[in-house]
Amino acid sequence: xxLVNWGSAAAVAAVGGAVARRLLGPNxxxxxxxxxxxxxxxxxxxxxxxxxxxxxxxxGGLPEPLAQLGDAVEVQLRPAPGDRGTEIAVRLxxxxxxxxxxxxxxxxxxxxxxxxxxxLRQAKQIAETGExxxxxxxxxxxxxxxxxxxxxATRHGREEGRL
Amino acid sequence: MKAVCxxxxxxxxxxxxxDPQLLNAQDAIVKVRRTVTCGSDLHLLGGYIPFMKxxxxxxxxxxxxxxxxxxxxxxxxxxxxxxxxxxxSCGRCWYCEQGLFSCCDNGNTNPAITExxxxxAPGGCYGYSHALGGFAGSHAEYIRVPFxxxxxxxxxxxxxxxxxxxxxxxxxxxxxxADMAGIRPDDxxxxxxxxxxxxxxxxxxxxxxAGRVIVIDRYDYRLQMAERxxxxxxxxxxxxxxxxxxxxxxxxxxxxxxIEAVGMEAHSPGPQFIYDQIKQQLRIESDRPIAxxxxxxxxxxxxxxxxxxxxxxxVDKFPxxxxxxxxLTLRSAQQHGQRYIPMLLERMARDELITEHLATHVMxxxxxxxxxxxxxxxxxxxxxxxxxx
Numbered sequence: 160x161x162l163v164n165w166g167s168a169a170a171v172a173a174v175g176g177a178v179a180r181r182l183l184g185p186n187x188x189x190x191x192x193x194x195x196x197x198x199x200x201x202x203x204x205x206x207x208x209x210x211x212x213x214x215x216x217x218x219g220g221l222p223e224p225l226a227q228l229g230d231a232v233e234v235q236l237r238p239a240p241g242d243r244g245t246e247i248a249v250r251l252x253x254x255x256x257x258x259x260x261x262x263x264x265x266x267x268x269x270x271x272x273x274x275x276x277x278x279l280r281q282a283k284q285i286a287e288t289g290e291x292x293x294x295x296x297x298x299x300x301x302x303x304x305x306x307x308x309x310x311x312a313t314r315h316g317r318e319e320g321r322l
Numbered sequence: 323m324k325a326v327c328x329x330x331x332x333x334x335x336x337x338x339x340x341d342p343q344l345l346n347a348q349d350a351i352v353k354v355r356r357t358v359t360c361g362s363d364l365h366l367l368g369g370y371i372p373f374m375k376x377x378x379x380x381x382x383x384x385x386x387x388x389x390x391x392x393x394x395x396x397x398x399x400x401x402x403x404x405x406x407x408x409x410x411s412c413g414r415c416w417y418c419e420q421g422l423f424s425c426c427d428n429g430n431t432n433p434a435i436t437e438x439x440x441x442x443a444p445g446g447c448y449g450y451s452h453a454l455g456g457f458a459g460s461h462a463e464y465i466r467v468p469f470x471x472x473x474x475x476x477x478x479x480x481x482x483x484x485x486x487x488x489x490x491x492x493x494x495x496x497x498x499x500a501d502m503a504g505i506r507p508d509d510x511x512x513x514x515x516x517x518x519x520x521x522x523x524x525x526x527x528x529x530x531x532a533g534r535v536i537v538i539d540r541y542d543y544r545l546q547m548a549e550r551x552x553x554x555x556x557x558x559x560x561x562x563x564x565x566x567x568x569x570x571x572x573x574x575x576x577x578x579x580x581i582e583a584v585g586m587e588a589h590s591p592g593p594q595f596i597y598d599q600i601k602q603q604l605r606i607e608s609d610r611p612i613a614x615x616x617x618x619x620x621x622x623x624x625x626x627x628x629x630x631x632x633x634x635x636x637v638d639k640f641p642x643x644x645x646x647x648x649x650l651t652l653r654s655a656q657q658h659g660q661r662y663i664p665m666l667l668e669r670m671a672r673d674e675l676i677t678e679h680l681a682t683h684v685m686x687x688x689x690x691x692x693x694x695x696x697x698x699x700x701x702x703x704x705x706x707x708x709x710x711x
Contacts, residue, residue: 288414288428289348292428294455296345297340299327299337299558301376303377306374309452312432315431319434320441321437
């Protein structure tokens, strides 16, 4: 199995510099690795992209939406079993908020997982379809008192969820 | 442009809204020629799917002419007469490659809502709430069609607008139910619901070799239409012991395949309707699964039940014991239309699949509120109201 690990090199890739790329041999048998995040507790957020590994990283760098996250994240990729493409796993280097702190971060709009989820979804869409599907603009709907919660949910439609 | 908008529970109005724009390179803009009400719209109207905003454009089953294409559209050009699948699918994710187009990973711009509700997000759908992407619907003069090469299909010469319109949703939905339920030659197939989808499922069952097809509803005018146009057997559940009839007509075995084409607002003459209605109105359960229960109960041992009707959330008194102990196969899906539409258009061209009888009421878009009222209340023997923008 071939694993590819990007760390802080993502930031370098984002500005067009050389990408430090490390191929990992077999680790503890777990994927994504169970080792703790560099600082704090963070879960891996994983998507499977229906494209082979070499199509996800054609120029040796991370897909642009992930590269833009820079030093904030660790990224690992591996071929998915059963010819399902490539698994991309991303986690926050500084850990992610939990419990009350997590709820507060969500409410305040400062949850760092939002940018991570959006970037993962965008990277997958670009690799599979060539672009990120835009919501209809301008909207035909009007904001009302009753639909404010729904407005909030749709504003963050790609940033929340189970990913 | 003019469009038919959701304005609140059971409120529909024709309004001026912004024209759609090309937003992605794979988009097309379609000038809508025909767009039709669907029974699943009634769940939106009734407030049973609480993800609508005031001003959302309704409609997901339509046909029209391409008037603009994005730079990456390859299969279509301006002037093409196309029918468009109601579900928005990329055609290139793993699910689309398996033919499970409505499960597309990339067609829904608000995946968080349905991921949270259902575990994973299906694809997008036109005019079907922000849970399915918030895309503007087809009850309008123009509509944006994302992934146009995947979802728009050129209508063959010789197939009329009136017929091809139903290749957008009703016909592929019905066909999918019959196909994925695994109908085999000489099977007895029972279909709950004699609306457009139920009729299309019944016709598909016949074309796939079923020996006997029995459609169940409470509206005689719909049952008579199915007998006359499709040549199927029918049962009115308000006047007939459906279970006893199905036993008689299946040699005491029960139907091999049971297809449910009713959805979350099912009716019943029995006390279970009152039970479910009260619970639904109190929001203790979100859907009334009466026809699903009947389909499961009446299906033969080891048989197949396919749920085509739209459900949104949680149901009560689900007969899991019958499913388990009878060894049933239970399947369901939103429609994987891209998998079936080209074949269905060919069958339409050969007159094997007739659909135009479903359009019982055709009217200008400006009369859509009246059309929805007729459709919702089943006035004037309405099966489907078609709007011509």
